Amino acid sequence: MISGYGSPPIDGPPDPEVAYWEVEAADYYRQHAASLGRDRLVWCPEGLEEASAGLLGDVRGLKVLEVGCGAAQGARWAASAGALAVGIDLSAGMLAVGRHLGTDGFALVQAEAAALPFADASFDLAFSAFGALPFVPSLAAVHREVARVLRPGGRWVFSTTHPFAWVFPDSPDPADLRVKRSYFERTAYYELHDAARLSYVEYHVTLGDQVRALIESGFTLDQLIEPQWPDADGATDGPAGPAGAGGAADGEWGAWSRARGALVPSTLVLCASLAGASGTSGANAAGRRRSQPRHA
Numbered sequence: 001m002i003s004g005y006g007s008p009p010i011d012g013p014p015d016p017e018v019a020y021w022e023v024e025a026a027d028y029y030r031q032h033a034a035s036l037g038r039d040r041l042v043w044c045p046e047g048l049e050e051a052s053a054g055l056l057g058d059v060r061g062l063k064v065l066e067v068g069c070g071a072a073q074g075a076r077w078a079a080s081a082g083a084l085a086v087g088i089d090l091s092a093g094m095l096a097v098g099r100h101l102g103t104d105g106f107a108l109v110q111a112e113a114a115a116l117p118f119a120d121a122s123f124d125l126a127f128s129a130f131g132a133l134p135f136v137p138s139l140a141a142v143h144r145e146v147a148r149v150l151r152p153g154g155r156w157v158f159s160t161t162h163p164f165a166w167v168f169p170d171s172p173d174p175a176d177l178r179v180k181r182s183y184f185e186r187t188a189y190y191e192l193h194d195a196a197r198l199s200y201v202e203y204h205v206t207l208g209d210q211v212r213a214l215i216e217s218g219f220t221l222d223q224l225i226e227p228q229w230p231d232a233d234g235a236t237d238g239p240a241g242p243a244g245a246g247g248a249a250d251g252e253w254g255a256w257s258r259a260r261g262a263l264v265p266s267t268l269v270l271c272a273s274l275a276g277a278s279g280t281s282g283a284n285a286a287g288r289r290r291s292q293p294r295h296a
């Protein structure tokens with residue numbers, strides 16, 4: 001395996017035969033099962049969990065789409081909370097793990113996030129926990145597609161890698177927090193299985209780019225959250241934003257760690273909405289968003 005920073009030398013998405021999300025699907029879920037659970041919507045390794053954060057509000061009776069659902073813990077949670085849920089993912093391997101965990105009350109569909117196989121205005125709400133967005137070359141292409149399948153006033157809530165994390169080495173150790181790359185360098189980290197096949201790619205954009213891509217796709221930004229790890233005493237809402245409820249098992253997940261997270265953010269959560277029929281933002285028009293969620 002060869003890895004590097006810069007433009008991937010091979011265009012297009014990873015080759016399904018060697019793609020990380022295909023080949024490692026079962027191991028990925030097994031490794032993180034304690035943190036992800038089966039039917040909990042956990043937004044990030046910091047442990048921010050929908051059951052207490054309430055970023056989506058009451059989903060009962062709503063048509064809900066989970067984008068980049070992986071093993072579909074989020075869609076499973078939404079179905080158990082009364083939503084009509086669908087999860088989409090590009091990876092047949094991740095969907096197979098999801099099917100193995102059970103699909104009672106919701107559907108799974110293999111699809112690319114930037115080409116959703118649904119009619120216009122079919123959903124009330126879309127969400128994603130680190131699904132698809134870190135791995136696509138154009139955020140706007142996904143946002144526009146999500147906007148298309150949402151009804152007027154629909155909401156789009158997602159977590160992704162905090163752009164600030166890009167500047168540091170991919171290490172959970174706070175001693176490694178030295179700036180290695182320019183924050184303003186819009187490029188990628190990639191892995192090649194061999195000279196002809198891309199197996200993994202993750203793209204970097206700035207925080208400004210993240211917000212601009214949403215707005216240019218027709219969304220209003222309702223909330224920007226930089227989740228913190230919980231204090232030793234448990235979850236608290238800090239001045240910088242909400243804390244998770246527990247955080248990843250053992251306080252570590254890749255470059256995410258409780259020790260590093262005490263110093264710098266690693267996750268970004270954006271809550272956005274389309275204008276409603278009256279021209280007001282979806283969150284306000286629907287009145288579903290809690291004014292001050294406990295951990296959010």
Ligand SMILES: C[S@@+](CC[C@H](N)C(=O)[O-])C[C@H]1O[C@@H](n2cnc3c(N)ncnc32)[C@H](O)[C@@H]1O
Nearest residue numbers: 021068069070090091094112113129131132135
């Ligand atoms: C970090 S996992 C997150 C999975 C799940 N949301 C969770 O929290 O466990 C990223 C998921 O995004 C999917 N993915 C990556 N690129 C995608 C794309 N372009 N369209 C749809 N899904 C994609 C991967 O297959 C993988 O299942």
